[in-house]
Amino acid sequence: MTITEVSKKYGLSADTLRYYERVGLIPTVNRNKSGVRDYTQEDCNWVEFIKCMRGAGLPIEVLIDYVTMFQQGDSTIDERKSLLVDQRKALAEKIEEMNKTLERLDYKIDLYEKGLIMNEKELREKNQ
Incomplete structure (x- = not known):
């Protein structure tokens, strides 16, 4: 591709x-005879993985470390797992914070809606 x-x-x-290729987030992509990048399915798998992890908020530096360790082979399996476990914990904490913020926003919105309903009721009563 x-x-x-x-x-x-x-x-x-x-x-x-x-940029992802330059900083090592995805392994170097082979080029065709014309010098155009030719992405393999494996390259695309890396792109998809990095996009997913970035979307979840993982820092580029952490992902660079992960890719570097992956390229070093099986000797880094424990380190890679540990890195992923740490990132999962951080993401779970972030989700918890976001859920609390969502609850607070819902509460505030509910107050506005209740206030609007009361104001509309008062206006109707005055106009009768």
Whole structure:
């Protein structure tokens, strides 16, 4: 696949894909005889993984460490698992915070809705 095709498939700009490759978030993509990037399915799997992890808020630096360890082979399995466990814990804490914020927003919205209903009721009573 070309960079344009991968860009469209994953909703990432070509610049983002080049950046990900440059900083080591995805392994170096092979190029065809014309020098155009030629993404394999494995390359696309990395793009999908990085996009998912970034969407969940994992820092680029952490993901670079993960990819680097992955490329070092099986000797880093425990370290990679530990990194993922730590990131999962941080994400779970963030989700908990976001749920509390969501509850607070729902509460505030409910107050506004109740207030509007009361105001509308008072207006109707005055107009009768």
